[in-house]
Amino acid sequence: MTREELISLVATLVPDMKPGANKQYPEVIVTAAQLHELAIALKKTPETTLDYLFCETAVDRKDGFHMIYYVSSSVLHHSLMIRVVIPDKLNPVIPTVSDVWRAAEFYEREIFDLFGIKFENHPNLKRIFLDDDWVGYPLRKDYKDTFTIER
Amino acid sequence: MEDTVVDIDLKEKEEYIINMGPQHPSTHGVLRFETCLQGETVKYLIPHCGYIHRGIEKMSESLTYPQLIHLTDRMDYLSAHINNEAVSLCVEKAMGVEVSDRVKYIRTILAELTRIASHQLWWSAFGMDLGALTTFFYGLRDREKILDIFEESTGARLLQSFITPGGLMYDVHPNFQKRVTEFVKYFRKKLPEYDQLLTDNIIFRERTQGIGYMSLEDAIEFGVTGPSGRGSGFHCDIRKIEPYSAYPLVKFDEITFDVGDTYHRYLVRMKEMWQSLSIIEQLIDGIPQGPIMLELKAIKAPKGEYYQRVETARGELGVFIVSDGAPSPARIHYRTPNFSNLFIINKISAGHKIADLVAISGSLDLVIPDIDR
Amino acid sequence: MESYQLLTLFITAVVLVGGAITFSYYAAPYKPGIVKSEPYECGIPTEGPTWIQFHVGYYLFAIIYLIFDVETVFLYPWAVVMKEVGMPAFIEALIFLTILGLGLLYAWKKKALIWE
Amino acid sequence: MGIEIKSMAYEDFNDNEALEELQKSGSGVFMSSLESLMNWGRSNSVWPLTFATSCCGIEMMATGGSRHDFARFGIEVYRASPRQADVIVVAGTIVRKMAPVLKRLYDQMADPKYVIAMGACAVSGGPFYYNSYSVIRGVDQVIPVDVYIPGCPPRPEALLYGVMQLQRKIKARSSTKEVMPEPIQKQKETVEPVMPISESAPSTQATPPQTPAP
Numbered sequence: 001m002t003r004e005e006l007i008s009l010v011a012t013l014v015p016d017m018k019p020g021a022n023k024q025y026p027e028v029i030v031t032a033a034q035l036h037e038l039a040i041a042l043k044k045t046p047e048t049t050l051d052y053l054f055c056e057t058a059v060d061r062k063d064g065f066h067m068i069y070y071v072s073s074s075v076l077h078h079s080l081m082i083r084v085v086i087p088d089k090l091n092p093v094i095p096t097v098s099d100v101w102r103a104a105e106f107y108e109r110e111i112f113d114l115f116g117i118k119f120e121n122h123p124n125l126k127r128i129f130l131d132d133d134w135v136g137y138p139l140r141k142d143y144k145d146t147f148t149i150e151r
Numbered sequence: 152m153e154d155t156v157v158d159i160d161l162k163e164k165e166e167y168i169i170n171m172g173p174q175h176p177s178t179h180g181v182l183r184f185e186t187c188l189q190g191e192t193v194k195y196l197i198p199h200c201g202y203i204h205r206g207i208e209k210m211s212e213s214l215t216y217p218q219l220i221h222l223t224d225r226m227d228y229l230s231a232h233i234n235n236e237a238v239s240l241c242v243e244k245a246m247g248v249e250v251s252d253r254v255k256y257i258r259t260i261l262a263e264l265t266r267i268a269s270h271q272l273w274w275s276a277f278g279m280d281l282g283a284l285t286t287f288f289y290g291l292r293d294r295e296k297i298l299d300i301f302e303e304s305t306g307a308r309l310l311q312s313f314i315t316p317g318g319l320m321y322d323v324h325p326n327f328q329k330r331v332t333e334f335v336k337y338f339r340k341k342l343p344e345y346d347q348l349l350t351d352n353i354i355f356r357e358r359t360q361g362i363g364y365m366s367l368e369d370a371i372e373f374g375v376t377g378p379s380g381r382g383s384g385f386h387c388d389i390r391k392i393e394p395y396s397a398y399p400l401v402k403f404d405e406i407t408f409d410v411g412d413t414y415h416r417y418l419v420r421m422k423e424m425w426q427s428l429s430i431i432e433q434l435i436d437g438i439p440q441g442p443i444m445l446e447l448k449a450i451k452a453p454k455g456e457y458y459q460r461v462e463t464a465r466g467e468l469g470v471f472i473v474s475d476g477a478p479s480p481a482r483i484h485y486r487t488p489n490f491s492n493l494f495i496i497n498k499i500s501a502g503h504k505i506a507d508l509v510a511i512s513g514s515l516d517l518v519i520p521d522i523d524r
Numbered sequence: 525m526e527s528y529q530l531l532t533l534f535i536t537a538v539v540l541v542g543g544a545i546t547f548s549y550y551a552a553p554y555k556p557g558i559v560k561s562e563p564y565e566c567g568i569p570t571e572g573p574t575w576i577q578f579h580v581g582y583y584l585f586a587i588i589y590l591i592f593d594v595e596t597v598f599l600y601p602w603a604v605v606m607k608e609v610g611m612p613a614f615i616e617a618l619i620f621l622t623i624l625g626l627g628l629l630y631a632w633k634k635k636a637l638i639w640e
Numbered sequence: 641m642g643i644e645i646k647s648m649a650y651e652d653f654n655d656n657e658a659l660e661e662l663q664k665s666g667s668g669v670f671m672s673s674l675e676s677l678m679n680w681g682r683s684n685s686v687w688p689l690t691f692a693t694s695c696c697g698i699e700m701m702a703t704g705g706s707r708h709d710f711a712r713f714g715i716e717v718y719r720a721s722p723r724q725a726d727v728i729v730v731a732g733t734i735v736r737k738m739a740p741v742l743k744r745l746y747d748q749m750a751d752p753k754y755v756i757a758m759g760a761c762a763v764s765g766g767p768f769y770y771n772s773y774s775v776i777r778g779v780d781q782v783i784p785v786d787v788y789i790p791g792c793p794p795r796p797e798a799l800l801y802g803v804m805q806l807q808r809k810i811k812a813r814s815s816t817k818e819v820m821p822e823p824i825q826k827q828k829e830t831v832e833p834v835m836p837i838s839e840s841a842p843s844t845q846a847t848p849p850q851t852p853a854p
Contacts, residue, residue, distance in 0.1 A: 022455075024244075051371050103494075129201035130774070147773055181741075190582075206775075308699070520732075553752055559747035567741035
């Protein structure tokens with residue numbers, strides 16, 4: 001499916017979605033509440049079958065955490081980028097998509113480990129890289145510790 | 152009346168937890184498998200990583216774009232050129248510039264040479280995992296030939312930092328073309344030796360066939376790409392899906408098998424070496440002349456988000472750059488192949504013996520600093 | 525003359541082995557430590573007790589293998605002298621083998637060879 | 641392929657004066673011929689532990705390969721367990737989560753034991769010295785190091801030269817009588833940053849969590 005068809009199809013699923021500005025992949029911006037059933041719908045509808053989540057990451061912007069999902073179809077070879085903005089930086093929470101794409105379980109553990117974003121009903125939300133008693137979330141812009149030597 | 156042996160040992164059936172810990176010959180680095188064993192069979196397995204987490208993504212936020220390549224080739228050090236090529240392509244895509252054909256040819260030849268060198272080292276380590284020490288000497292003997300070519304052109308054997316955003320650090324050595332053709336001719340005679348030594352070896356087949364079955368759905372669900380995913384029929388070769396550099400100009404086929412056991416993940420890599428040799432042969436004689444570095448005032452990515460997918464020796468590497476127009480990225484995320492290839496190991500090795508677990512983790516070809524970044 | 529050779533052989537064996545052990549006992553630097561005496565498990569403190577009961581099948585397989593391994597060791601010297609001794613040696617070997625065969629049958633019947 | 645390793649006579653090897661004085665001035669006790677015989681034996685069969693965390697491990701494997709053969713210098717085989725290893729070649733970056741594991745491995749090695757810090761990451765944190773929140777800047781903060789090998793990754797010949805230096809160091813001191821040097825615990829109170837950071841107090845060096853001394 002081409003870029004416009006994908007965006008229009010998502011528009012039918014999620015009425016108040018806003019198309020994004022990404023030139024490379026068709027981008028859709030949705031809210032955290034609509035994320036989960038959009039994910040299920042995208043995977044189930046035969047025209048899209050977006051069954052391969054190849055990248056899920058978070059970005060610490062001024063207006064909040066941007067959760068970015070890159071999904072692609074292993075059969076039809078088209079991709080889609082979903083963006084969710086979490087304005088609340090003190091206690092960021094977003095529903096998990098690990099039941100839709102199993103790979104998300106570990107991407108989300110890494111995001112929780114380095115950003116501190118909590119994922120609702122995630123099977124095993126623990127730190128994946130750092131020690132469990134580590135204080136703070138390193139990839140946040142306001143992360144400070146005495147161990148790092150800045151240059 | 153006669154209590155058979157099987158009834159006596161009801162009490163001894165409980166499991167115990169053994170750490171195939173950070174310092175273990177078969178985890179190829181500092182990765183800890185917390186395996187719950189019952190007797191010799193693995194009940195379940197929890198991989199713990201983070202023993203080599205150096206915080207490269209946080210460091211990259213304070214480095215300029217040309218400095219990034221010195222960290223990316225230390226992530227997956229066995230596909231150093233391909234990692235640097237990924238960052239360079241992403242920055243060039245951000246700046247909207249295009250490198251000359253000469254650079255594209257040289258980048259693709261170096262990438263395929265790196266893929267062969269990486270598969271050679273994987274092959275020697277995989278043989279040693281299963282107890283065959285000879286593969287170590289065969290594999291490293293031929294790999295030294297490639298390292299000599301890298302050293303002559305780029306100055307370093309393993310981590311070259313040669314491909315930079317905007318082109319190449321400097322031009323290749325004058326007899327680069329002669330030595331690469333020499334190597335290809337030499338290696339075409341040596342590769343059948345690898346097959347005689349391991350592929351047709353009945354003990355090796357007994358140890359790897361039917362072990363660690365990974366279904367196609369699992370491969371897609373867990374995002375297992377590269378030779379490990381293609382062993383189960385997952386068509387994920389980025390050189391075919393989103394061709395970059397000189398890949399549109401060459402003809403090669405994507406090796407996939409639908410069986411999905413350890414032996415077929417092994418076969419994918421062996422056949423990929425032949426494909427890499429033919430790619431190099433198609434390119435090596437036609438390297439065009441041209442500038443090797445673009446004249447750019449400053450390497451700065453304009454404001455926006457960019458994503459570049461590249462096929463490394465282990466799978467799909469994605470570089471995601473968020474830039475505010477500053478010389479250093481506001482955020483950079485590396486979608487590394489090993490991170491996704493690792494976590495399926497629990498699903499495919501449950502129920503196997505612990506010796507099979509060593510074969511399965513060897514067939515996944517994990518490089519641990521690529522997992523932890 | 526015969527006994528002297530045996531005696532010297534025996535003495536040099538004892539001297540060599542004893543000397544090696546005592547020399548290394550005195551020459552090696554001995555620094556015990558708490559962590560050094562703990563079991564080694566890839567650099568991680570072990571979880572739970574390390575002296576745990578294994579499945580009994582391992583022990584049975586090992587013992588049965590040992591019996592027939594020692595049996596073959598006995599057959600080697602027998603094979604060397606069998607030609608000079610002739611028929612009586614052959615019959616003795618048969619008796620020896622049948623006794624051990626009975627042992628195998630007993631283990632088989634007791635299902636010691638079945639891996640659960 | 642045109643790269644020969646130039647051989648070096650043993651005599652003109654004394655570019656490292658410190659070791660020479662240590663040998664001439666004697667390590668406080670007359671090194672009996674039995675002592676030097678044992679040191680000769682120990683130095684020529686130093687078995688390393690298979691301990692490689694990142695890229696330097698690949699160069700260590702290449703050194704073990706058939707071209708830059710380690711076994712010519714007595715490093716016959718890589719032992720998998722610290723019980724049977726003499727030297728621990730720290731090849732790669734050590735991060736804060738790995739430091740207690742390395743300390744435990746070092747403690748569980750049988751004496752006499754030696755440490756080679758291979759690569760810039762093990763020597764001083766290497767490319768990850770600045771801006772990394774988890775890399776230990778130098779292995780000598782965790783375990784006492786005998787030989788430092790710079791390079792990122794060091795060439796196999798550099799590793800061989802480092803091993804030769806270790807062998808000379810073993811021969812120069814008697815390891816039975818003298819107590820092994822305690823680890824150089826660099827309790828760095830303040831780290832003098834190369835460039836003064838804007839705010840006044842320089843960042844104190846939080847040493848990694850130490851396992852309790854035995």
